[in-house]
Amino acid sequence: MNFIISIVLVNVKGCLRWASALALCCAWCAAQATPLTYVVNRDDSNVSVVDVVNKRTVTTIPAGIAMPQEIAISPDGCLAYLSSVWSATIAVLDLGKHQLLAGIPLNQVSNGVVFSPSGALAYIDTNTPGGGAIAVIDTATHQLVRTFPVSPHNTRGMAIHPDGSRLYALEQHRDPDVGQVAVIDPSSGTVLERIGVGTDASDIQVHPAGTLAYVVNRESRQAHGTVTVINTRTHAVAATVAVGKHPSRVAFHPAGNQAYVTNSGDGTVSVIDTASHAVVGVIEVDQTPQHVVFHPAGTHAYVSNPQRNSLSIIDTATQExxxxVTVGSAPWGVALASNGRETATPQGTNGLEAGSVVAGKPIPISGVWAGLLLLVVGMTALHRHGQKLMG
Structure with a gap:
């Protein structure tokens, strides 16, 4: 009998060691999946890598171009493209190694970058002597594939439909009372239609479901700016929403139920309900807020503040x-991605990273921790019971 109990105890101790090791392994994997925020510091010409969970800057990456402004991260989280209206080169960052990887010469300054859903192509919004044009980059080779004209006017910002079928470019007309969005077929480079919006448009983003596009209009000569809501199926204007003074950027909550608009003229963020197209909240942040981005889980939003050299963290549940986090000088563009070290994670048969992220959303680990806790508690109780039987 004592021999059998000894065998059980040995097995229990082994199970306890295994459970402890598994718990540590899960903790390590969770740490690797911690999203990192990348903040472009325009005046320092570098990028701050921010651990938003612990509210600290992990490192900085040289941008390799003068006064970078915008940043876009590839769908797999491996690369970041930086653009600047002061540079004719696109900088490519390796987010796994946190270093400059390449520079792509365009011969024209650029306003922004968007990636195709697969990440195979990057579209660059550029301004040429003849007007706005879009440069297409092969992200595997970092080579310019082609360039197609968009408008006789300069363009200022661009968005892509979630299915990759359409590009939307903001046109800058010389007449300040005219604002338009060019709807483009990226496969042919053809402008399909132009949609009238507000004046001095500064940003455009497409709803996660692809049904709506929000255009931020600074309306510089008015007391308040507006957001034009476009139905992406009919290309009709569905609504116009009044927001704060001199709005700058817009971002959609991952659930799609809300949109946050930064108002650089009054230091606030307008919260828009996307079902009613009404402002349902105003959050005071800091002076001249610029870019805003959401955590993949939607729990927080992060806003760059160029005058304070900081990144504000908003709790989306309380809207406070x-x-x-203190970053570099004149933080501008902001993007968020899972830790670049995940790029080395083995691929599952479905092409997704095994056990880390599914469709860009972190897998909840609360159930894993609950199961491990029950296992450890059960094994501990069995171990103590065996000790009592042995006297």
């Missing part, structure tokens, strides 16, 4: 600012 819960601290800030």
């Amino acid at each position: 600012v819960h601290g800030a």
